[in-house]
Amino acid sequence: MDYARTGKYNRYHEGGISMGALKGLIEKGIAEDGYIEKASNKNLDSKTANKGTNNYTKYSRDIDSLGLMGCQGQPWCCTFQFWLEVQEFGLETALKHWNMTKKSYVGYNCFATYNAFKEMRKVGMTPELGAVSIFNFSHAGRVIRIYSENGQKWWDCLEANTSSNLSDRNGGQVKIKKRPWNDSTVKGFCYIDYSEPVYGWIKDSGRWWYQDPDGGYPRSEWRLINHYWYLFNKYGYMRTGWRRWNSSTKEVDPEDGSGEYYYLEESGSYEGACWHEKNNGNGALERWYVE
Numbered sequence: 001m002d003y004a005r006t007g008k009y010n011r012y013h014e015g016g017i018s019m020g021a022l023k024g025l026i027e028k029g030i031a032e033d034g035y036i037e038k039a040s041n042k043n044l045d046s047k048t049a050n051k052g053t054n055n056y057t058k059y060s061r062d063i064d065s066l067g068l069m070g071c072q073g074q075p076w077c078c079t080f081q082f083w084l085e086v087q088e089f090g091l092e093t094a095l096k097h098w099n100m101t102k103k104s105y106v107g108y109n110c111f112a113t114y115n116a117f118k119e120m121r122k123v124g125m126t127p128e129l130g131a132v133s134i135f136n137f138s139h140a141g142r143v144i145r146i147y148s149e150n151g152q153k154w155w156d157c158l159e160a161n162t163s164s165n166l167s168d169r170n171g172g173q174v175k176i177k178k179r180p181w182n183d184s185t186v187k188g189f190c191y192i193d194y195s196e197p198v199y200g201w202i203k204d205s206g207r208w209w210y211q212d213p214d215g216g217y218p219r220s221e222w223r224l225i226n227h228y229w230y231l232f233n234k235y236g237y238m239r240t241g242w243r244r245w246n247s248s249t250k251e252v253d254p255e256d257g258s259g260e261y262y263y264l265e266e267s268g269s270y271e272g273a274c275w276h277e278k279n280n281g282n283g284a285l286e287r288w289y290v291e
Contacts, residue, residue, distance in 0.1 A: 021089070021194050022129065024088050025084055025089075026142075026144045029084050029142060030176070032160075033174055033176055034173070036172055037054070037056060037076070037173070038050040038054065039053070040056055041061075044056065054073060056072060057080075060073075066269055071108045074108070075161055076108075076160060076161045078109060079108045080161070080174065081140050081142055084142070088203070089201075091200075093199065093200045093201070097192045110134050110140045113132070114187060117132075122190060123188045127181065130144075131189040131192065132192070134190060141157040141158060141160075141177070142157065143156070143157060144157070152181070153181035155181065156176055157176070158176055160173075161173070162175055164177070199212060208271070209236045209237050210236075210238070218232040219233070220232065220233065228270065228289065229288055230272045230273065231262065231264055231272075231274065238272040239272065240266045240267075241264060242261055242264075244257070246259035247259075270287060274288045275288060
């Protein structure tokens with residue numbers, strides 16, 4: 001749903017923030033409102049099917065698939081917040097925002113996440129749009145709206161593994177809650193500077209592209225990224241499946257049918273990664289890993 005067009009988005013996004021990155025993240029979070037945890041590892045992508053109390057979610061599954069600890073079957077309020085970062089920015093930038101690396105990742109734990117931000121002097125007690133809120137009762141949320149009502153200031157908090165109760169840390173749902181400005185249950189807010197140049201993998205309308213630190217991006221070329229080869233078309237979008245590449249004209253899938261065929265992984269954690277023929281593999285293919 002386009003919240004900006006329908007007006008629903010504006011209810012949760014006020015104050016003049018114009019950064020598209022933060023807007024997209026908040027929209028994705030609002031779209032998850034109403035998701036209920038599952039009784040088992042089934043129907044994880046459905047909002048309401050297989051309802052249960054065993055802490056099974058698509059969020060933990062997706063983080064697990066990236067080689068990180070998603071803690072499936074465990075409390076998932078903080079994992080959900082990191083999942084949103086990955087969905088909007090890709091893993092590399094999400095880890096940067098979380099002040100962690102793949103090796104040091106502890107984003108499943110509320111207090112460990114708070115400490116990672118605190119070490120970088122990125123915590124405080126004032127609600128800011130997009131900030132991750134850590135609560136004293138070991139719970140996490142995100143500030144998605146700041147506003148005044150009847151002369152008092154409030155903020156709306158997007159929370160996971162919760163219920164309508166303001167102090168519920170294990171309620172099993174994604175919900176949006178209205179919180180008082182000086183909420184005494186808040187341990188602190190973790191601040192993320194969304195005005196910083198974003199680089200790395202970015203998903204746009206279901207398609208991936210890669211932004212370089214200088215703001216550029218690969219077009220009509222191969223790019224070696226984190227040990228794997230990826231192919232980008234003339235618009236800068238990563239390609240998947242069987243594709244032809246004409247190295248002379250630098251074209252992907254040229255109309256004249258020229259070029260050599262390459263297979264690029266179609267889904268999963270290595271989506272877009274190129275495969276090549278194994279050495280002495282009698283034509284068998286394997287994912288092309290470069291040291």
